[in-house]
Amino acid sequence: MRWLSKTTSVCTGSWWFAMAAAMISASLLVFVALLRGDEAGRAGLPTFVNIADEAHVDFKCEPSKTSRKYLIETMVGGVAVFDYDGDGLLDIFFANGAALQDPMPAGKVPDKADPRYWNRLYHNNGDGTFTDVTEKVGLQGKFYGQGVAIRDYDNDGRPDIYVTNFGHNILYHNNGDGTFTDVTEKAGVGATGPAELRRERQSLAAGQHGGNGQ
């Protein structure tokens, strides 16, 4: 009995050992399979390739860095993707910086005259390439660009462009013939800084409360 018991004990221990080994092996196989599956999943993810050169989108954002490291240098530019001419193809608009002096004299505004500081509009040709139509549509811009928003502000069915700048913000009306018109003054949306923003808010508040400012 003692031998039998011992034999049984040995046999039972071997069985458990074999089971444990089998379970560990199975777990390892599952783990490896999961890893392989994960790799396969990763391989199946979409990838992106920089085709800017082939697409002829050669815009380069120009912050005009200075030794003074002005705050606006870190907040330059913006981009919008929209169909400005209604041909069903998305076009690209970039807001750009402007030339800063080092240091900037008081009251001096950034200079956008150099074409490398222009904002840019690229028309989608529909064949994987774009054409720079900035001058043709009159969107070179002014001041130091810091952002862009696209909305049909006048509800004429055509998207318009609002560029926020250090200097003056600019609203461009989409004329529907491939050109834009600066309507900032007419629309009263060229806010430049805290003082003007306060005045605009006060005007708005006055209008909302029946014009008595209360």
Ligand SMILES: [Ca+2]
């Ligand atoms: Ca288009």
Ligand SMILES: [Ca+2]
């Ligand atoms: Ca419009």
